[in-house]
Structure formats: C-alpha cells, structure tokens
Amino acid sequence: MSVSLTVDGNKVTVPDHTSVLEAAAAAHISIPTLCRHEDLVPKGACGMCIVKIGGQTGFKRSCVTEAREGMSVWTSSPEIRDIRRGILELVLAAHPADCLQCIKHGKCELQTLAERFEIRDLHYDRYTRGLPVDQTSLGIVRDMNKCIGCGRCVEMCNETQTVASIFFRGRGADTIVAPTIGKSMGDSVCVNCGQCVVYCPVGALYEREQIDEVWKAIDDPDKIVVAQIAPAVRVAIGEEFGLEPGELCIGKLYSALKGMGVDVVFDTNFSADLTILEEGTELLGRIREGGPFPLITSCSPGWIKFCETFYPELLGNVSSCKSPQQMLGALIKTYYATQREIDPARLVSLSIMPCTAKKFEARRPEMNASGLCDVDFVLTTREIARMFRQAGICFADLDESAPDPLLSGYTGAATIFGASGGVMEAALRTAYELATGKSLARIDFSEVRGMQGVKEATVDMDGLAVKIAVTNGLGNARKILDTISAANKLGKPSYHFVEIMACSGGCIGGGGQPLPNTQAKRARRMEGLYMEDRGLALRKSHENPEVKRIYAEFLGSPGSSLAHKLLHTSYLDRREAASASS
Amino acid sequence: MNERSRISHFANSEAPLDIARYIESGGYVGLMAALGKTSAEVIGVVKNSGLRGRGGAGFPTGLKWESVAAGEQPYLVCNADEGEPGTFKDRFILERAPYLVLEGMTIAALAIGAREGYIYVRGEYPEIAKMLALATEKAKARGYLGNDILSSGFSFDVAVRVGGGSYVVGDETALLNSLMGNRGYPMLKPPFPTEKGLWGKPTVVNNVETLAYVPIILGLGAQAFASIGSVNCPGYKLFSLSGHVANPGVYEFPMGTRLRDVLEKAGGVTGTLKAIQIGGTAGPIFGPAALDYNLDFPSMQKAGGALGSGAIVAMNTSVNMAHVLEVTMRFFAQESCGQCFPCRYGTRQLDYMAHRIALGLGKVEYLDLMRETATVMVGASFCPFGQSVALPLKSLLDEFGDEIVSFMTEQQYLKEVSE
Known part of the structure; x- marks a missing residue:
C-alpha cells in the first residue's frame, strides 16, 4: 500500500509507513538532520528536521512522523529556518x-x-x-x-x-x-x-591514530617496514579518493605503500589462505573425533574479546587459530627474517586493517611468537589514506603494481574473508576437498553470502550433513551463541561450524573503514570482493602455491607443532571485567 | 455541599495507616459501589462526574480510561512523582489518606481491567514510599486489595516504586521509561500510553489527586461531584500555597474559586503582593491582576496561563525579579533530561544568561536572545518540558522586563563607580 502527499507543493507517492523525512527525500528535498542515520532507528533528538504539517499545530519532527494520505508538508519557512539555525547556534x-x-x-x-x-x-x-x-x-x-x-x-x-x-x-x-x-x-x-x-x-x-609512529619507522634507515593489507581494505580505500565503493584497489595499494616508503609489501590474503589450512584441519580433526562442536572462527578480534567477556564458557569452541593479521605478523619476524637473513629486531611489522579492534589484538601480550611484538602498528583504512595524502600520492591515478613475493600470493578464498560468510565459504571449499579427496563441483556457497545478520545452512560433505551458521554484528552473534550455549549445557548438538564477525557485513563494514560507512556501502564493498574472487584463477586456499611452499619449506604440515607455536593462540576469561562493570 | 466530597475529609494526620478509621470516615464506600457495577458503568460514572486529571494537563479522566486499547491486559500507574516546584498536595494526600489513593487505584483498575498497578513515588519522598508499602499490606490483609477483592472475583495488586529524583520523570512517558528501568526520557506520542505503555501494554497513568477523588465520585455519585465547582471543570481541587502568604500549606477549594479568596483563606499575602506564579515553575508569573482569576483549567487557559498542579507561589515587593529569572532558568537547566538538543542546550544558555544578569554581568542583548531561545525551544523541543520554559520566561520579561533592565543598569553603574 502507498500514500500520496504533497511536500512543499510537490506531489509524491510513497509506501506506507514512510517517514515524512523520507517522503521529502522522494520529492528531492533534503531535510537537515543531526541525529538521524539511514541505518539506525530515528530518535527525534536534534529537532533539526521539524516541518509544518497542514492542519496541525506547531512543528513536527519529520524523522519520526509517518507520511499519511493527503498530508501537506512544508519543510521550509522563515520560522523553520530560524529554529534550525537556532538549534545549530546552540x-x-x-x-x-x-x-x-x-x-x-x-x-x-x-x-x-x-x-x-x-x-x-x-x-x-x-x-x-x-x-x-x-x-x-x-x-x-x-x-x-x-x-x-x-x-x-x-x-x-x-x-x-x-x-x-x-x-x-x-x-x-x-x-x-x-x-x-x-x-x-x-x-x-x-x-x-x-x-x-x-x-x-x-x-x-x-x-586512536598511529600515523606518527609509522612515519618514524619509515624514516628510520635502520628499520625495514613490512606491510600487510587486509582483504576488506582493497575494496574500500578507493572511497577516500573519489572512487566507488567495491572498486578493487589492491594494485594501487601496493604501489602507494611502496611510494610512501614501505620497504616490503605483503598481503594478509596470504595468511587468510593459511588460516583456512589451519582452521580447516582443526575442523576436520573435530569431525574425525566427533567434537567438540561447533568450531567457531577466530579472525575477528572484536568477536574474540566479546566471547572472552560475555561467553567465556564457549572459548573451548573457538578455533585456536590466530587471525590472519597475527599469523602473518608472526611469519614476517620468523620465516621471512630467516629467509632474507634479516635480524627480526630491525623489522617493523605494519598492518593495514579495516578494523579498530586489530589495534587491540596486536597489543595482546601473547602475540609475540617471534619473541618480539608480531605486529608493531595497525593502521585503519582511514589512517593509511591520510598517510597517502600526506605523502602527496594521487591514489586514484596510480598504476598497479605487484606485492613482494613469499607472503603475498592469494586465492579467491582469501579475498572473501573480508565479507560476512567469506571465511565459512573459504573453509568449506578446502575442507570438502581435503576431507573427501574429491573436487567441488559447485564452488560458490551463496547461502552464506550477503548482508543478512544470521545465515544458516546445512552442507553435504560427502554424506555428512554439516550444519553451519554465519553471523555478523555482535547482537546477531548473541542469538546464535545463546543457542549454542544452551545446547552445550544439555550436551546436545547445535552446529558443526560457525563464523562470527563483530561488524555488520563483516570486515568490509569494520570500524576503520572510510566514512560514511553505511549498510548500503558495505553491500557494494562486499560485491567487490566476490567479484575479485570470481576473476581469480585459484579460488581454493589449499591451491595457493606460496602456502604449499611454506608448509613444505618451513611449517611442515597444517597443525604441526611449529604451526601451533606460530599460528595458534589461547584466550582469556574476562567474565570478571563484565560483572565488575555492570 | 457534602463534606465527604473533599479529600480533606479523609485526611488523618495522626494515624494515617489506621485502616479502621479510614473505613469509619467513609472509606471503601466507593469501591463497594464500584464492585456492583460493570467496567463500562464505572467509566460512565467518572465521565459523568466531569473529573479532569489533577496532575496538570486536566485531561478528562473517564475519557482516558475509555481509550485504553482493547486486547491486552493493561497496567495502572499512579503518578506520585510530585516534582513541580511549589507543589506538595500529593504529599499531603499520601501522608494523610493513603487508603483513599489505593481505593481510587482499585476502582480505576476495575474500570480498565488492570490486574497490576504501580505507585511511582518521587525519590525525595522515601518515607511516603515506606508508608505506602505498609498501607498496601494492610489493605490486602483486609481484603481491599490483592486476590479476590471483597469476594468479588476481582483481583488487583499494587507495587510501590521509588524514582531517582528527576523532574522530567513526572511526564507520564518518562515515568514509564523509568519504571521499566530505562533512562527517564520522555517518549514520542503517539502512541499514547493507553495504547502502548508499560512493557508495550496499554497503560493508564493517573495523578495521586485524580485517583483520590475517584472513590469520592463512586461513593457519592457523579452528580454530587459535577455540581461542585465550575460547570465544565467540576469538583474540588487541592492548592499548594507557598511564598509570601501568612499560612502556607495545602487548601482544598471548589474549582473556579478566585485566587483572591484562596489567598485570603491562607491568611493573605505578607507585605505587598508583587507577583504570583500559578501552576508550577512551568507556569507564567503574573502581576497582582491575577488576583481576580478563577482557578480552574479553562479559566486559567483563557488567562494565558495554566492551572497546572495548583501550585500558588506568592511574591511580595521584597523579591528581585532578576533573581526569580535566575532560579527559574536554573531549575530548567538542572532538570532538562538532555534527550533533545533544543532543550539540552537551550536551558543551558538560558541559565547562563539569567545567572549573568543576576550577578550584574548581564547584557541587554541577553533579553532578546532569551526570547529567541525560547522560540527555538517551543518549536523544536521533544517534550512539553522544553516547550514550557517560554511561559515563565516570557511572562517575566513582559511583566517585569523593565525592572530587570533597571537592575542590570544599576549593577552596571555600581560596577563602574567602584572601579
């Protein structure tokens, strides 16, 4: 059903339950607001959006007033302008x-x-x-x-x-x-x-910015700055330079980092593939041993602290795998340092992340597998864009270049880590083939894709019905976690494998992404990642040649003791912190 | 006029919790009459009585009860968050006639079909909350409250809740938020509480005094109540008299009584009357011309004011109106809940300017700027609190602007001379 009304004399027809503010937008009138946001519940706090409605006394807040049939709305008048200006002045x-x-x-x-x-x-x-x-x-x-x-x-x-x-x-x-x-x-x-x-x-x-510290490291001739770039950054950073959300900018990113003085450029996508090998092995191990289920992903540091604080009883379900950032950080100061015969103390490990929680993760005391801090600095997408601007880099016009070899090659499975459902899909692609020895006929798991907050599916893994769930946004995670927690207490099965990302849409909607960071933009960034995946020759993590090489030359096999030392971690029960602050 | 049509008749300051004495004085006659009627009949009686809400807005009580959305079990809430400055009539009732309020609540619950009720008591009235808890126990023990009231099959229980001392929570929607454990922010209307209130259920919020008149109406009949006071605003009303009056206190008069007569009953004004505030801090401040006003909702509205809670604060010629401006604006700034921008920032600026004026540091431009600020607040504040600042402010500036300006000039002169 729809309603017709006039806004400043313009007739407009909008669906039922549309706010007057949105109806005005449909009539190409932008009513000013300070508190409203398209993704959030309108609160009517600021009062900027007041309008006059024919036949009604006083002014009405257009964000919380429903458009009705036959309404005549006036969005501007000397009085309204004076009041809006008055609020702004106040x-x-x-x-x-x-x-x-x-x-x-x-x-x-x-x-x-x-x-x-x-x-x-x-x-x-x-x-x-x-x-x-x-x-x-x-x-x-x-x-x-x-x-x-x-x-x-x-x-x-x-x-x-x-x-x-x-x-x-x-x-x-x-x-x-x-x-x-x-x-x-x-x-x-x-x-x-x-x-x-x-x-x-x-x-x-x-x-919390770390730009000054990073400049200092870059300017220090004794330091070798080694950067890594998270999957979600490549489809968002362009927005900082006038490009469209979802536009793949990874080649420009490699160029820009080199251009501003970073010595070595790796890609977190490499360690995303590595994560799949480690986590996939963990999953297959649990399937072999009949549990404990579900296995829950551990890439999102916001989710990890959430679990430690509010669901510590589920920490045993969380994969022991470090996040891709921390895996690569550990390998930079061990494997890479050995390969290139560099004193790891000279290495400055810099990661470019869509995320503010990664800054916290990098400073977790246990993240020092190399004996040093594995990741020295974490810059958000917004911060690295500021550094590019400071360096005078015309990002949008840059030519594309390649990253440094060894820890940068990646498959399509890695790049979709940046989208909710991506880790799950990547893991399924690999776990299926490793478990069954067969080749996947259909590589796309569309049931776990998209912006939906909770996604559930059952995947047939050669006769075994694997129950999975994918959530993004911690409020959505709670819904699944409560189910798991209750099932665990009763000793009943819930899911086999669960992916949880702290932010809505996954990392592409992270707290460090370009602003505005709306749901609509997140969806477009997500599409950008799946587009890159589709275009890559290799789309399964276990097919990544550099991953194969690091196991052959250095780590042994997935889940080996060295892999455990460098690539796995443990968690902390923070329940007390939660009860102390409530 | 029947003495029993006054709340004062039931007021017992020596043993307010003595339920036997309450019954002797005519208590629970109204409830027994109500138990013999259907819900619709009870609502009909209250509608015919012409009872209007005594909290300040004067909304017809019967209409409010009738508008309770059908379908879900409603709640009844007694608003005892008496925060209006200069108002202490609910305190008078609760301290002296707690059973009258409980009886009124029980009748209201019967009318709207509520099984659970709350009394939300002002944070500054902790003793009253304790008393009410005792009173509910005693009423229950006698079968006037709780399960199967007086073997009628009707059950209703009351719980006492204490607020945190916020003025805005006197607003019914903010009160409901507070009752639910939320921050005491007013909510948008519509939906009205009678459609969607406490925990999303239809809810009637009535003032203490309103509920206290309900047993009287049921006991004596609609006509007895309707024949008292003004034609379209009948019944008695409690007035809280304070300031420069000889005998401050709570007085009960028929609606429509002239202010002059009310003041006379309280021993008159001490000194020479200069200004008088009616209805609470959110009401205008009048000059002595107000003495001829009839104190009821429609008459006061016609006079450009509001009867409000029935607070009457008299000020004699010893009062400096710049200081009245200051304390009034400080009150608004301290009590703004902070939810909406116009009120949060507007009250802060008004307080600042009024304070500067009182300190002798004011600027003449402040007076216009204060008016402009009030216009913004009237136009864009979220709830009536922010909108109401204009009434006292504009009346102070209109009626006593010259005095405030000359005070500022004098202060300026004294400062220059001393420098």
Missing part, C-alpha cells in the same frame, strides 16, 4: 571550534550543516565543557567535549552490538556518553569494534 556555542585540528574535519555532519546554514557568527557566548579526553583505549578515543548527544553510538553499542560499554550519563547539558562510572574505554567491556566511531556524526569518538 550546539555550536557548546562545541570546541577546533575544526582545523579535528580528525573529522571535512567529514563532520555538524560542520556540514553549519556551512549549509551559513552560521557565520554566534549570538551566544561560547563555552567549553573542559572534559578530559579518554585516551585509555588502544582502539578508540572518546572526547566528550565534542559530543552532541545524538545517541547513535549508544544505539550501536547497546542495541546493535549488545556490548553496552558506553551509555548516556549525566543530565541536561551535562549529558555525556561514557562507560560505567569508574571505568574508562580502556578497561571497560568495550571490544573495540569501532561501530560507535563509524556512526559518530562529529569528532567525539574516533580511532
């Missing part, structure tokens, strides 16, 4: 006007609206809140002096991710978003997923 009077130094400069929704409404001077006396900036987290910085209290981060953290690390605190003008009293970002239950950062309209929540 917000700006309380905002530190340090746009030039702000990480969100040019991407800030408040700044955009201030420009749109031509706020050239303020009638109010300015004031600053004088709050300390919370720098305690390895992944996320929280600066409440800039917070406008839109509540998007609160929705992400509490409703979407169900982590509940941050919530509103205080009343009135003192309202801030903060962890439980007595906690900071660093010691709260925060899993560093960075979805709060993604949806923050201003510079109140942002990634």
Whole structure:
C-alpha cells in the first residue's frame, strides 16, 4: 500500500509507513538532520528536521512522523529556518571550534550543516565543557567535549552490538556518553569494534591514530617496514579518493605503500589462505573425533574479546587459530627474517586493517611468537589514506603494481574473508576437498553470502550433513551463541561450524573503514570482493602455491607443532571485567 | 455541599495507616459501589462526574480510561512523582489518606481491567514510599486489595516504586521509561500510553489527586461531584500555597474559586503582593491582576496561563525579579533530561544568561536572545518540558522586563563607580 502527499507543493507517492523525512527525500528535498542515520532507528533528538504539517499545530519532527494520505508538508519557512539555525547556534556555542585540528574535519555532519546554514557568527557566548579526553583505549578515543548527544553510538553499542560499554550519563547539558562510572574505554567491556566511531556524526569518538609512529619507522634507515593489507581494505580505500565503493584497489595499494616508503609489501590474503589450512584441519580433526562442536572462527578480534567477556564458557569452541593479521605478523619476524637473513629486531611489522579492534589484538601480550611484538602498528583504512595524502600520492591515478613475493600470493578464498560468510565459504571449499579427496563441483556457497545478520545452512560433505551458521554484528552473534550455549549445557548438538564477525557485513563494514560507512556501502564493498574472487584463477586456499611452499619449506604440515607455536593462540576469561562493570 | 466530597475529609494526620478509621470516615464506600457495577458503568460514572486529571494537563479522566486499547491486559500507574516546584498536595494526600489513593487505584483498575498497578513515588519522598508499602499490606490483609477483592472475583495488586529524583520523570512517558528501568526520557506520542505503555501494554497513568477523588465520585455519585465547582471543570481541587502568604500549606477549594479568596483563606499575602506564579515553575508569573482569576483549567487557559498542579507561589515587593529569572532558568537547566538538543542546550544558555544578569554581568542583548531561545525551544523541543520554559520566561520579561533592565543598569553603574 502507498500514500500520496504533497511536500512543499510537490506531489509524491510513497509506501506506507514512510517517514515524512523520507517522503521529502522522494520529492528531492533534503531535510537537515543531526541525529538521524539511514541505518539506525530515528530518535527525534536534534529537532533539526521539524516541518509544518497542514492542519496541525506547531512543528513536527519529520524523522519520526509517518507520511499519511493527503498530508501537506512544508519543510521550509522563515520560522523553520530560524529554529534550525537556532538549534545549530546552540550546539555550536557548546562545541570546541577546533575544526582545523579535528580528525573529522571535512567529514563532520555538524560542520556540514553549519556551512549549509551559513552560521557565520554566534549570538551566544561560547563555552567549553573542559572534559578530559579518554585516551585509555588502544582502539578508540572518546572526547566528550565534542559530543552532541545524538545517541547513535549508544544505539550501536547497546542495541546493535549488545556490548553496552558506553551509555548516556549525566543530565541536561551535562549529558555525556561514557562507560560505567569508574571505568574508562580502556578497561571497560568495550571490544573495540569501532561501530560507535563509524556512526559518530562529529569528532567525539574516533580511532586512536598511529600515523606518527609509522612515519618514524619509515624514516628510520635502520628499520625495514613490512606491510600487510587486509582483504576488506582493497575494496574500500578507493572511497577516500573519489572512487566507488567495491572498486578493487589492491594494485594501487601496493604501489602507494611502496611510494610512501614501505620497504616490503605483503598481503594478509596470504595468511587468510593459511588460516583456512589451519582452521580447516582443526575442523576436520573435530569431525574425525566427533567434537567438540561447533568450531567457531577466530579472525575477528572484536568477536574474540566479546566471547572472552560475555561467553567465556564457549572459548573451548573457538578455533585456536590466530587471525590472519597475527599469523602473518608472526611469519614476517620468523620465516621471512630467516629467509632474507634479516635480524627480526630491525623489522617493523605494519598492518593495514579495516578494523579498530586489530589495534587491540596486536597489543595482546601473547602475540609475540617471534619473541618480539608480531605486529608493531595497525593502521585503519582511514589512517593509511591520510598517510597517502600526506605523502602527496594521487591514489586514484596510480598504476598497479605487484606485492613482494613469499607472503603475498592469494586465492579467491582469501579475498572473501573480508565479507560476512567469506571465511565459512573459504573453509568449506578446502575442507570438502581435503576431507573427501574429491573436487567441488559447485564452488560458490551463496547461502552464506550477503548482508543478512544470521545465515544458516546445512552442507553435504560427502554424506555428512554439516550444519553451519554465519553471523555478523555482535547482537546477531548473541542469538546464535545463546543457542549454542544452551545446547552445550544439555550436551546436545547445535552446529558443526560457525563464523562470527563483530561488524555488520563483516570486515568490509569494520570500524576503520572510510566514512560514511553505511549498510548500503558495505553491500557494494562486499560485491567487490566476490567479484575479485570470481576473476581469480585459484579460488581454493589449499591451491595457493606460496602456502604449499611454506608448509613444505618451513611449517611442515597444517597443525604441526611449529604451526601451533606460530599460528595458534589461547584466550582469556574476562567474565570478571563484565560483572565488575555492570 | 457534602463534606465527604473533599479529600480533606479523609485526611488523618495522626494515624494515617489506621485502616479502621479510614473505613469509619467513609472509606471503601466507593469501591463497594464500584464492585456492583460493570467496567463500562464505572467509566460512565467518572465521565459523568466531569473529573479532569489533577496532575496538570486536566485531561478528562473517564475519557482516558475509555481509550485504553482493547486486547491486552493493561497496567495502572499512579503518578506520585510530585516534582513541580511549589507543589506538595500529593504529599499531603499520601501522608494523610493513603487508603483513599489505593481505593481510587482499585476502582480505576476495575474500570480498565488492570490486574497490576504501580505507585511511582518521587525519590525525595522515601518515607511516603515506606508508608505506602505498609498501607498496601494492610489493605490486602483486609481484603481491599490483592486476590479476590471483597469476594468479588476481582483481583488487583499494587507495587510501590521509588524514582531517582528527576523532574522530567513526572511526564507520564518518562515515568514509564523509568519504571521499566530505562533512562527517564520522555517518549514520542503517539502512541499514547493507553495504547502502548508499560512493557508495550496499554497503560493508564493517573495523578495521586485524580485517583483520590475517584472513590469520592463512586461513593457519592457523579452528580454530587459535577455540581461542585465550575460547570465544565467540576469538583474540588487541592492548592499548594507557598511564598509570601501568612499560612502556607495545602487548601482544598471548589474549582473556579478566585485566587483572591484562596489567598485570603491562607491568611493573605505578607507585605505587598508583587507577583504570583500559578501552576508550577512551568507556569507564567503574573502581576497582582491575577488576583481576580478563577482557578480552574479553562479559566486559567483563557488567562494565558495554566492551572497546572495548583501550585500558588506568592511574591511580595521584597523579591528581585532578576533573581526569580535566575532560579527559574536554573531549575530548567538542572532538570532538562538532555534527550533533545533544543532543550539540552537551550536551558543551558538560558541559565547562563539569567545567572549573568543576576550577578550584574548581564547584557541587554541577553533579553532578546532569551526570547529567541525560547522560540527555538517551543518549536523544536521533544517534550512539553522544553516547550514550557517560554511561559515563565516570557511572562517575566513582559511583566517585569523593565525592572530587570533597571537592575542590570544599576549593577552596571555600581560596577563602574567602584572601579
């Protein structure tokens, strides 16, 4: 069913239950907002979207008002413009006007609206809140002096991710978003997923940058900087340079990294293939031994901390495999250093990730298989784009180049790691062939693809019906985890293999990806990864020649004791942290 | 007029928890009358009585009950979050006639079909919460509450909840959020609580005083109540008198009584009356012309104000209106819940400017800017709280603007002289 209405005199027909704001958009009228986001529940907090509706008194918030048959809506008038400008002035009077130094400069929704409404001077006396900036987290910085209290981060953290690390605190003008009293970002239950950062309209929540440290390493003649690039970065970084979401930029990335002075460029896709060999072996081992099931993937560090905090009873189900980032980090300072006869202490291991939680993962004390810190610095997609700009690299115009050999070759199975369902699909491609010795007739497992939050399927593995589940977004993960936890307690089977990614859509929607990082963009990035997979000659991890070589020359076989030493890890029960902060 | 049509008749300050005395004074007559009627009949009586909500908005109580969405078990909530400055009439009722409120709740529950009810008590009234818990126990022991009330087959239970001291939670939707354990943010209307309230179920939220008149109406009949007070706003009403009056306290008058007569009953104004605030802090501040106002919902609305909670704060000529402006704006800033931008930032700026003015550091431009801020807040605040700041602010600036300006000028002069 649909309804017809007029917006500023333009007739428009929209589906039932469309908001007046969306109806106006259908009539090509953009109503200003500060709190609304297309992916989130409208809250009506900012009041910017007020409109006049024929026959009704006062103004109505168009984001939370349903369009009705015959309605006549007026989106602009002297009164409405004055009120909107008044709200903006009120917000700006309380905002530190340090746009030039702000990480969100040019991407800030408040700044955009201030420009749109031509706020050239303020009638109010300015004031600053004088709050300390919370720098305690390895992944996320929280600066409440800039917070406008839109509540998007609160929705992400509490409703979407169900982590509940941050919530509103205080009343009135003192309202801030903060962890439980007595906690900071660093010691709260925060899993560093960075979805709060993604949806923050201003510079109140942002990634903890490591750009200066990386420049220092690059500029140090004694250091050899070795970079790795995660799957999801290659289909998103182009957005920072005017390219379309989903456009594959891996060749340009190799060139740009070399261009800015990185000595060696590897690819996390290589260790994604390696992960499949290790995790696939783990899965087949469990199938052989009849459990314990399900095996749950371990690539997403946000998910790992979530499990350690809220579901420690399931840690035995989580694969012992390190994430691809940490596998490659360990190999760079062992295998690569030996092969090239370089003192590993001279190596600086740099990873380019779509993720803020990777910054936390790299600093986990157990991630030192080489005897050194396996990954020294983690830069998000946004940070590396800033470095390219600082280096004067015209990214979009770059020629493509190849990475350095040894730890960079990859198959299609590795590249889809960046999308929800990708690890599962890659594992199935390999596990099936390793288990059965047969070649897969159909390589695409479309049932685990897509943006859906929970995906379930049963895969026939030569007579064995393998029950699988794939989830993205931690709130969705909870649904599956509760099922697993309950089944485990009763000693009943639930699934054989489960993939969990902390962020909606998987890594392509990570907390470090280019902004805006909407669901719609995530879907296009996802498509970009599957397109690359389709175009590659090798699409199964066990067919990766460099992977074969490293097992032959160095690791032995998947699951060997050296593989375990370098490529596997253990987890920590953080239940106490959770109960202390609730 | 029947003495029993007043709440004051049931007020017992010596032994408010003595249920036998409550019954002797005519308690539970209303409930017994209600138990002999159908739900529709009970609602009919309340509608015919013309009872309007005593919390401040004056919405017809019978209509509210009638609008409860069918289908799901509704909840009944008694709003005892009496946070309006200068208002202490609910406290008066709860401290002296707790059974009258419980009886009113039971009748309301019967009318709407609720099995569970809550009394949400203001955080600053912890003793009252304790008393109410005792009162519910005693009422249950006598069969006036709980399972199978007076062997009628009807069951209704009441739980007491204590708030955290937020003013905004006096708003029924914010109160429901708080009851559910959420932050006390007002919710969007529609849907109204009678459609979707507590835990998504239809919910009636009634003020303490409203519920206290319900047993009276059921006991004496709709006509007895309707014949008191103003034609379209009948019954008695409790007024909280404070400020510069000889005998501050709670007084009960028929609706429509002139303010002058109300003040006289309280011993009159001490000194010379300068200003008077009616209905609470969110109401306008009038000059002495208000003495001839009739105190009921429609009359006060016509006068550009609101009867609100029935708070009456008298101010004599010793009061500096710049200071009234300051405390009023501080109140709004401290009590803004922070949910919406216009109110969160607007109250902060109003508080700042009023504070500067009171300190003698004000600028004349502030007065216009305060008005503009109020316009933004009226137009775009999420809930009535942010919208209501305009009433006291504009009335202060209209009625006493000259005084505030001359205060600013004088302060400026004194500063210059001393420098």
